[in-house]
Amino acid sequence: MKKTLRYLKPYSGTVVVGLILKFIGAVAELFLPLLLEYIINNVATNAELNEASKRNMIIYLGIAMLGCSLAALLGNVFANRLTVKSSGNMTHDLRYDLFSKTCYLNSKQVDLFGVPSLISRLTSDSYYVNQMVARTLRLGVRAPILILGGTILAFWRDPVLACVLLGCIPLVGIVIYVITKKSVPIYFGVQKKQDDMVRKVQENVTGVRVIKALDKGDHETEGFDKLVKELAAEEFKANKVMSLSHPLATLILNIGLVAIIVVGAFRGTKSGTVLAFLQYFVIILNAMIALSKIFVVISRGSASAARIEKVLDANVSESPLICPKSDMGCKIRFENVSFSYNGVKDNLRDLSFDIYPGQTLGIIGATGSGKSTIINLMMRFYDVSGGAIYIDDRDVRSYSIKELRKKFGVAFQNDFLMAASIRENVDYGRNLSDEQINEAIDAAQAREFVDELEGGLDFKLVQKANNLSGGQKQRILIARALAAYPEILVLDDSSSALDYETDASLRKALNKSGGDMTKVIVAQRISAIRHADLILVMDDGEVIGKGTHEQLMDSCDEYKLIYSTQMGGENA
Numbered sequence: 001m002k003k004t005l006r007y008l009k010p011y012s013g014t015v016v017v018g019l020i021l022k023f024i025g026a027v028a029e030l031f032l033p034l035l036l037e038y039i040i041n042n043v044a045t046n047a048e049l050n051e052a053s054k055r056n057m058i059i060y061l062g063i064a065m066l067g068c069s070l071a072a073l074l075g076n077v078f079a080n081r082l083t084v085k086s087s088g089n090m091t092h093d094l095r096y097d098l099f100s101k102t103c104y105l106n107s108k109q110v111d112l113f114g115v116p117s118l119i120s121r122l123t124s125d126s127y128y129v130n131q132m133v134a135r136t137l138r139l140g141v142r143a144p145i146l147i148l149g150g151t152i153l154a155f156w157r158d159p160v161l162a163c164v165l166l167g168c169i170p171l172v173g174i175v176i177y178v179i180t181k182k183s184v185p186i187y188f189g190v191q192k193k194q195d196d197m198v199r200k201v202q203e204n205v206t207g208v209r210v211i212k213a214l215d216k217g218d219h220e221t222e223g224f225d226k227l228v229k230e231l232a233a234e235e236f237k238a239n240k241v242m243s244l245s246h247p248l249a250t251l252i253l254n255i256g257l258v259a260i261i262v263v264g265a266f267r268g269t270k271s272g273t274v275l276a277f278l279q280y281f282v283i284i285l286n287a288m289i290a291l292s293k294i295f296v297v298i299s300r301g302s303a304s305a306a307r308i309e310k311v312l313d314a315n316v317s318e319s320p321l322i323c324p325k326s327d328m329g330c331k332i333r334f335e336n337v338s339f340s341y342n343g344v345k346d347n348l349r350d351l352s353f354d355i356y357p358g359q360t361l362g363i364i365g366a367t368g369s370g371k372s373t374i375i376n377l378m379m380r381f382y383d384v385s386g387g388a389i390y391i392d393d394r395d396v397r398s399y400s401i402k403e404l405r406k407k408f409g410v411a412f413q414n415d416f417l418m419a420a421s422i423r424e425n426v427d428y429g430r431n432l433s434d435e436q437i438n439e440a441i442d443a444a445q446a447r448e449f450v451d452e453l454e455g456g457l458d459f460k461l462v463q464k465a466n467n468l469s470g471g472q473k474q475r476i477l478i479a480r481a482l483a484a485y486p487e488i489l490v491l492d493d494s495s496s497a498l499d500y501e502t503d504a505s506l507r508k509a510l511n512k513s514g515g516d517m518t519k520v521i522v523a524q525r526i527s528a529i530r531h532a533d534l535i536l537v538m539d540d541g542e543v544i545g546k547g548t549h550e551q552l553m554d555s556c557d558e559y560k561l562i563y564s565t566q567m568g569g570e571n572a
């Protein structure tokens with residue numbers, strides 16, 4: 001919570017001015033009953049004053065009451081504005097940091113938090129923190145001043161009546177305490193259900209095509225409906241409990257009012273004083289109810305703050321290892337690498353290979369055999385569990401993440417394209433020259449269709465680039481990977497949607513333009529990798545074949561099998 005609250009520090013000036021205004025407003029409000037009492041006790045019912053001076057005094061005191069009301073109103077309005085401003089600014093900064101931190105989380109951390117949970121931390125949790133700060137600033141000062149000031153003034157005016165008032169307050173306190181204590185866990189339940197709903201929405205939005213293809217729309221709608229109903233039920237439960245507090249407090253309030261009138265009548269208390277007491281009573285009780293609401297908001301907000309801080313505290317900048325540089329001259333070297341995502345089963349076992357600058361590494365194998373895992377480790381999205389990986393003869397753990405990633409240009413199979421122009425998608429914020437972009441478009445074999453689009457490079461893609469075909473999307477992604485002349489080009493299953501002819505032209509273009517670029521090509525098709533300098537045949541995390549196409553045709557039965565199935569009807 002401390003860390004979150006520190007975000008308020010830059011706005012402490014605004015906060016302090018706001019609180020001072022709140023204080024002035026609250027004090028002005030406390031003066032009203034005093035003035036009223038004075039008018040009734042000392043002016044209106046005073047036999048020694050004549051009518052004219054009575055009238056004059058009532059007018060002056062009336063103006064003073066109006067002034068107090070105005071001060072209370074204005075103080076509150078302006079303070080609330082400042083509060084909204086400072087809590088809004090604070091939430092903005094918090095979200096900004098949270099978002100940038102989220103972007104820098106490593107893949108293992110993202111797996112741990114879970115994407116839906118990261119989304120709700122960025123959206124609903126930061127909203128709850130905002131509500132906590134805003135409400136606390138709005139009522140956190142005002143309510144205690146009203147309670148404390150009201151009680152002190154009441155004692156000053158009439159200690160006996162004040163004792164009656166004080167007798168009722170603990171009752172209200174108990175009611176509010178019990179209700180709040182009951183409702184807080186229920187609110188946490190609501191929060192959890194909201195998370196579930198966000199997760200469901202996210203799953204459905206990302207999986208909308210599969211859902212449609214499998215005609216599971218009804219099934220998903222039912223599932224969603226169930227979640228929404230559960231959420232509504234939970235909210236209903238919370239509100240049912242919370243809604244008790246107001247009527248119960250009002251009941252106690254009314255009993256207290258009656259008690260004050262009765263005791264006042266017995267003791268012959270002046271009517272103005274009784275009236276002032278009634279007002280203090282209402283002010284104090286309302287302040288107590290307001291305070292109870294703050295407690296709910298605070299418990300919800302602090303739970304959210306804790307969730308946010310977990311992300312903010314995640315350690316993303318492990319200091320690079322200090323390792324000696326070798327002089328093998330390898331571009332990429334895997335040395336007995338093993339890796340497991342969950343620490344239970346190895347997803348990669350004892351993998352070793354060397355690739356020299358300008359060479360091409362081909363990786364082939366069934367889905368789930370560990371091809372992308374090799375890429376993930378090479379780019380250090382995850383750290384190896386055993387062995388070591390060297391890029392340019394340096395352990396990948398000895399690079400800063402930025403330095404390492406700069407060496408790569410990557411296109412993943414289902415990579416995302418932004419809803420922006422083709423140019424912006426290829427450039428991706430790197431301020432590339434037109435020449436670089438056009439070269440990349442050419443090499444990626446995208447020229448032909450880009451020129452036919454309205455506006456060419458300025459053609460706007462819709463969300464997820466759904467106005468392009470699968471093969472066209474892949475070519476834009478390849479162009480993006482190529483555009484900054486990376487040292488290592490990684491194409492992870494990213495030419496699968498290209499026809500054989502385009503795929504072949506792409507390979508030719510890469511060989512021609514990217515002579516000194518090292519290439520890592522993951523493919524399902526032998527034709528895409530057959531000219532590679534080294535081919536790895538993967539099966540369930542293990543290399544079952546390693547060598548050039550010719551060597552594998554001699555030595556690896558599985559490779560031969562894939563070859564014969566794929567080459568049955570086509571020529572590569």
Ligand SMILES: Nc1ncnc2c1ncn2[C@@H]1O[C@H](COP(=O)(O)OP(=O)(O)O)[C@@H](O)[C@H]1O
Binds near residue numbers: 341365368371
């Ligand atoms: N983030 C992850 N968390 C846990 N397991 C994963 C993760 N990513 C991949 N795997 C598992 O690792 C294995 C290899 O996956 P992957 O390298 O993506 O296969 P390929 O790219 O060959 O299709 C699969 O069994 C897959 O289920």
Ligand SMILES: [Mg+2]
Binds near residue numbers: 371373
């Ligand atoms: Mg893969």
